[in-house]
Amino acid sequence: MDDNKQSDLDNLAESLEENSKKSKQALSMVSFTDLFTPAFMSAYTQFANFGELLVVGKFQVNSFQEFMALLDKDFDKFIAKTTKFKSWEEMQSTAVADYIKKKESGN
Template sequence: MYKIKGFDEFSKELKKLSKNAKRLDGENNVSFAELFTREFMVKYTDFSSFEELLEAGNFIVNSQEDFKAIPDDVFDEHIKSVTKFSSWREMLEKASAEWVEKKLFE
């Protein structure tokens, strides 16, 4: 029997990936701060934080209810004008995908 070079390392990485995937299974509560990191905001928007993006649109958000009260069409227009995304949904989906990828490979 012979050993394939690198197989043990590959196997360890697969086990780690599987463990991380199990942790992500189901519903996850993720804060905007975790989703919209400084790196994400600088890469895709004109701002370094999600709070700055809200302030630039004159949105006053002190609670989840405040955020939910922003009309979708108004927020989509703001997102389209100050980010690389065409809608809030697109921005949220990209941030979520990047968060999942980061968690899988940490």
């Protein structure tokens, strides 16, 4: 392989890595309200917003730590019962994918 081709591959790899880092960084700063918009919630759940989901499920959440503590089989069962998802992980993944699609399309 000549140097030009190698350098093009190096540039492509660097570009992909930079974009990956930017995507991860952007996602780490996304709020629940940006992920679980009223449109998302009405399309996939029986709730108007994420707060309503927590209230109806009788999940007491006043901090991130409390939210992380409630992520268990009972929460997954509630998500499966009241949404179009089988688990919290599936709901979260779909919300992230929808968010990325909207960002890429400029909305």
